[in-house]
Amino acid sequence: MRCPPSPLVMGQRCQGFLRDHDCWGPKWDRSCEEVGEPSPPRWAAMGCWRGPSAVLVCLLLLRPPPSPACPAACHCSSSGEVDCSAHALREVPQNLATNTSTLWLGYNFITVLGPRSFPSLPGLLLLSLPHNRLGFIHRQALLGLGALQELDLSNNYLTVLTPETFLPLSSLVTLNLGSNRLEGLEPGVLRSLPQLQALLLQDNPWMCSCDILPLWRWLSHNREKVQEKNLLLCRVPEQLNKYPIMAFGNESFRQCQETSLSAWHYIVFLTIGPFSFMASIFFCTFMGFMTVVYHNLRRDPHCWKRPHICRGH
Numbered sequence: 001m002r003c004p005p006s007p008l009v010m011g012q013r014c015q016g017f018l019r020d021h022d023c024w025g026p027k028w029d030r031s032c033e034e035v036g037e038p039s040p041p042r043w044a045a046m047g048c049w050r051g052p053s054a055v056l057v058c059l060l061l062l063r064p065p066p067s068p069a070c071p072a073a074c075h076c077s078s079s080g081e082v083d084c085s086a087h088a089l090r091e092v093p094q095n096l097a098t099n100t101s102t103l104w105l106g107y108n109f110i111t112v113l114g115p116r117s118f119p120s121l122p123g124l125l126l127l128s129l130p131h132n133r134l135g136f137i138h139r140q141a142l143l144g145l146g147a148l149q150e151l152d153l154s155n156n157y158l159t160v161l162t163p164e165t166f167l168p169l170s171s172l173v174t175l176n177l178g179s180n181r182l183e184g185l186e187p188g189v190l191r192s193l194p195q196l197q198a199l200l201l202q203d204n205p206w207m208c209s210c211d212i213l214p215l216w217r218w219l220s221h222n223r224e225k226v227q228e229k230n231l232l233l234c235r236v237p238e239q240l241n242k243y244p245i246m247a248f249g250n251e252s253f254r255q256c257q258e259t260s261l262s263a264w265h266y267i268v269f270l271t272i273g274p275f276s277f278m279a280s281i282f283f284c285t286f287m288g289f290m291t292v293v294y295h296n297l298r299r300d301p302h303c304w305k306r307p308h309i310c311r312g313h
Contacts, residue, residue, distance in 0.1 A: 069095045080123065084108070092117045099123055106130045106152075113141035120144040128152040130176075139164035150174040154200070157181055163188030174198040178228070183207040183235075187214040190222075202231030208240045208248075210256035216248055 070076035071093035074084040080101035084093060089108040096103070101123050110132040117138075118124075124145055134156035142148075148169050158180040166172065172193050177185075182204040190196065199222075206212065219226055226232070226246070234240040 069097055071095055094119055096121060102126045104128045106132070108132050110134055111136075111157075113137045115140040116143055117141045118143075118145060122147055124148055126150045129156070130154045132156055134158060137161065137165050139167070142166065142168050145169060147171055152176040153180070154178040155180075159183070161185060161189050163192050165189065167192045169193065171195055176200040177204070178231075179203040181205060184211055185215050187218045190218055197225055198227055199225050200227045202228040205235035206233065206245060207236050208234035208243065208245065209237070210253065212245070213253050213256050216245060216253070219246060 070082070071084065073087040073089060074082050074093060076082050076097070080097070080099050081104075082096060082100050082102065083104045085104045086107040089105065090110060092105065092110065092113070096119055098119075098121065100121050103121075103124060103126070106128050107130075110129065111134060113134065113136070115138050118141070121144060124147060127145065127148055127150070130152050131154075134153065135158060137153075137158070139162060142165070146168055149171055151166075151169065151172060151174070154176045155178070158177065159182060161177075161182070163186060166175070166189060170193075173195055175193065175196060175198070178200045179202070182201070184207055185201070190199070219232075223229070223246070229246050230244065232245045234243045234245060
């Protein structure tokens with residue numbers, strides 16, 4: 001029989017040996033002799049460890065299981081919360097544990113979210129990115145975050161968002177886009193969020209022209225989802241500065257006509273254009289010729305009736 005016969009027995013004996021701090025002394029020999037096991041020299045021949053190596057094995061057996069990875073600039077808790085706020089980060093840390101449920105990335109220097117900026121985080125429920133310098137989000141930046149329910153992008157430099165930006169976030173409930181540089185927002189951006197219940201758009205320089213009509217319609221049909229309605233104000237034109245967008249009515253957009261031209265319309269326009277140009281040149285030439293003839297007739301009407309007389313002159 002080898003000494004120790006099993007990891008469990010080894011762990012039990014190591015606890016006693018660590019208390020005595022004498023894993024390799026006579027007590028080890030006596031403990032093995034009492035149970036009828038080989039003496040230390042014979043264990044060595046059979047592969048038993050002695051001395052400091054035994055202490056190392058004891059510590060390895062008794063230590064707790066390793067904790068998930070945590071980025072050096074972040075503080076991680078056992079509940080899955082990762083706080084990377086205010087550490088001058090310029091990109092999203094990649095070595096995040098897959099069990100991360102909350103990720104705080106506010107008050108950093110992140111300017112761009114490129115393709116797959118985040119590792120696969122199937123359990124992430126809250127992502128907070130306020131007070132960065134974020135100006136662009138790639139359409140594949142948020143892939144792998146399908147369980148996300150709350151996203152805070154406030155106090156950044158965002159000017160344009162496409163419908164593909166939030167397409168992976170089918171479970172998103174709360175979206176904060178306040179205090180950015182948005183002048184307009186395509187309605188497709190919001191239609192791609194079927195579970196959205198709370199939307200914040202305040203403190204953006206909204207351009208209240210005919211282009212904002214689709215957004216106004218969405219907001220009017222989803223008033224219960226729009227938070228801070230009183231802070232959703234026009235910035236331009238000047239005469240509408242600080243005018244509440246939600247105060248517009250249908251009559252405000254009466255002069256706005258949404259016309260959608262098909263490919264056939266464009267073909268017709270491209271075909272008619274050159275012909276109309278050539279026709280205009282011909283018409284102008286003809287009218288000029290007729291004008292010259294008319295003036296000549298008025299100046300000397302006898303030449304028209306008796307052309308041989310004019311030739312004689």
